[in-house]
Every structure is written in structure tokens, then in C-alpha cells.
Amino acid sequence: MNDQSELPALIADRCALFFDVDGTLAEIQPRPEQVFIPSDTLQALERLQAEGVPVALISGRPLTQIDQLAAPLRLPAAGVHGTERRGADGETVRLALDDARLNAIERELATACAELPGLHLENKQVAFALHFRLAPELEASARALAEDFAARHADVLVLQPGKCVFELKPRGASKGEVIRAFMQEPPFHGRYPVFIGDDLTDEAGFEAVNALQGLSIKVGPGQTLASRRLASVAAVGHWLEGLSKRQGESIQQLD
Ligand SMILES: [Mg+2]
Numbered sequence: 653m654n655d656q657s658e659l660p661a662l663i664a665d666r667c668a669l670f671f672d673v674d675g676t677l678a679e680i681q682p683r684p685e686q687v688f689i690p691s692d693t694l695q696a697l698e699r700l701q702a703e704g705v706p707v708a709l710i711s712g713r714p715l716t717q718i719d720q721l722a723a724p725l726r727l728p729a730a731g732v733h734g735t736e737r738r739g740a741d742g743e744t745v746r747l748a749l750d751d752a753r754l755n756a757i758e759r760e761l762a763t764a765c766a767e768l769p770g771l772h773l774e775n776k777q778v779a780f781a782l783h784f785r786l787a788p789e790l791e792a793s794a795r796a797l798a799e800d801f802a803a804r805h806a807d808v809l810v811l812q813p814g815k816c817v818f819e820l821k822p823r824g825a826s827k828g829e830v831i832r833a834f835m836q837e838p839p840f841h842g843r844y845p846v847f848i849g850d851d852l853t854d855e856a857g858f859e860a861v862n863a864l865q866g867l868s869i870k871v872g873p874g875q876t877l878a879s880r881r882l883a884s885v886a887a888v889g890h891w892l893e894g895l896s897k898r899q900g901e902s903i904q905q906l907d
Contacts, residue, residue: 659880660867664705664895668840670831670857671888672849673711673721675815676871679885682785684713684774689721693889696896698725703896706740706839710827712812712819712853714776715744730830733812733821733853735778737830739837747822749778749808757805757820761797768793778822785816794818814851827853828860835864848888849878 671677678689700707708728709718715731715738722729730737738744758775761782765773770787771794773780782798784790798818802811805820812819831847834840845866847857858868858877870878871888882888 659869659882659891662844662846662867662895664700664898665703666844668706668708668835668843668845669700670708670710670834670845670847670861672827672847672851672854672857672871673709673713673718675850676848676854676885676888677709677892678721680815684717684783687721690889693892694722694725696889696892697722697727699896700892701725701727704839706834706843708834708840710734710830710847710849710857712781712814712851714778728834730827730834732776732779732825733819734825734827734830735776735822737833739834740839741837746778747825749822753805753808754778757801757809761801761820764797768797771797779819779825781817781819783817788816791816812853814853819853826856828856831857831860832864848882854878 674680674687677693678687681687697707709722710730711718712733713731715729715736718729718731719726728738728740736744736746761773761780765771768790771790772783774783782794784794795818798811798820801820802809808823809820810823812821835845845861845864847861848869848871849857850871855877861868868878869880869882870876871882872884882891
């Protein structure tokens with residue numbers, strides 16, 4: 653693992669840039685609805701997009717929330733860990749799931765969560781998140797509950813652990829798969845993929861970008877498949893601003 657000072661020089665107009673949102677572009681907050689992307693970071697993304705550098709957001713959030721966070725930008729994006737993906741052409745593709753089955757799982761989950769006050773159940777329509785950020789003592793109970801559901805619905809769901817969250821997402825959805833899909837399409841195709849993320853769900857994205865001979869960057873500490881590291885959300889913002897302002901030049905200075 654290299655540190656931030658060893659990030660390679662990049663020429664933005666040869667890159668395809670992929671970003672996780674929470675914990676990467678935006679600081680994590682006690683509640684997901686409090687999260688925002690700093691205006692300097694949004695402006696940097698806007699400059700890159702205006703210069704024709706392909707930028708996509710890849711998040712565990714649904715596309716609707718990604719668009720709210722990125723507003724007024726509307727970028728190519730993948731939501732719910734790759735369950736839904738909107739390409740540069742504006743078309744959205746979703747993994748098809750059985751509504752009746754998902755509704756039954758949600759009712760069952762809601763009943764189980766009602767017995768664990770402080771555990772917050774988020775229905776993402778195509779996936780479910782059990783948040784314990786506000787009740788960290790519930791981690792073991794939340795894990796047991798999520799593992800039980802993942803085991804009993806293993807034909808359609810897989811468990812995705814994250815920071816203070818256990819998610820049940822559709823089988824087959826991954827950040828790696830959506831990065832591979834973006835890279836087969838214009839304007840991403842033929843460019844040097846760069847993916848920056850902070851969490852366990854981003855590891856599949858790092859793996860994909862490594863296999864594509866691109867650049868994988870982990871935000872913050874922790875074991876990772878990423879080849880490089882940035883220390884914090886603030887460091888990501890700083891790096892992104894430098895890249896956007898000096899688009900077309902080699903970026904050497906990464907203090
Ligand atoms: Mg994240």
C-alpha cells in the first residue's frame with residue numbers, strides 16, 4: 653500500500669473518473685439525510701464534466717438520492733451498490749427483482765427491527781439497509797438479523813456489510829460490475845479508469861479497476877485491494893480540485 657504522496661500523475665482528459673459518495677466525496681454524518689457534497693467538490697466535478705472528462709458516481713444510495721446530492725449536476729451514476737445504473741445516454745438499467753418477494757421480506761424485516769429500537773431500517777426499493785450508527789451497541793444483533801435474512805433468501809439477496817450498516821442487496825449487484833459496464837460504453841471506453849472509495853462495498857470496484865489496469869484509491873485507513881490511498885474526504889476534495897483546475901496538464905503536486 654502506497655500513501656497519498658505516491659499518487660501517480662494523472663492527465664484528466666485521458667481518465668474516466670468513478671467516485672463513491674458517502675465517506676469519499678462527502679463526510680459521513682450521524683444520519684444519511686444530513687450528508688452533503690461540499691460546493692468546492694461539486695464545482696470541481698462540474699469543471700471536469702464541462703471539459704468532457706467522464707465522471708460517474710457509484711454509491712449504495714438510490715439514484716434519486718445521488719442526484720439530490722450532486723444537484724445541479726446530473727451525472728452518470730450507479731445506485732444501491734450497482735443494482736441500478738444510468739449511463740451517459742441517460743438510460744437506467746435495474747436488476748429485476750420480484751416485487752411480491754421483496755414486499756414480504758420488507759414486512760418481515762420491519763417486524764424484526766421493531767424489536768430493536770435504535771436500529772433504522774431503510775427500504776431502498778431494491779435493497780434494504782440496517783443502520784446502527786445511532787445505536788452502535790446493536791451491531792451484533794443487526795449482524796445476526798442480516799445474516800439470518802441473507803441465509804434464508806440466499807437465492808435473491810446477499811449481505812453487504814458497511815460502515816455502521818448491514819445491507820441486503822440483490823445477488824449479482826456490485827460496484828465492480830457497474831464499473832466494467834461503464835467502461836464498455838462511451839464516453840468511458842478506452843480511458844484510464846480511476847475509482848475512489850472508502851468502504852467494504854468499494855473493494856469490488858477496486859478489484860475491477862485493478863484488473864482494468866487503472867488506478868484504485870482507498871480513502872482513510874483499513875485493509876484494501878486499492879493500490880493507493882488518500883487520507884480523508886478533505887484530501888479527496890483537494891486532489892479533485894487540483895485535477896479539475898489543471899485539466900490537461902500532468903498533476904504532480906499532491907500535498
Ligand atoms: Mg462510502
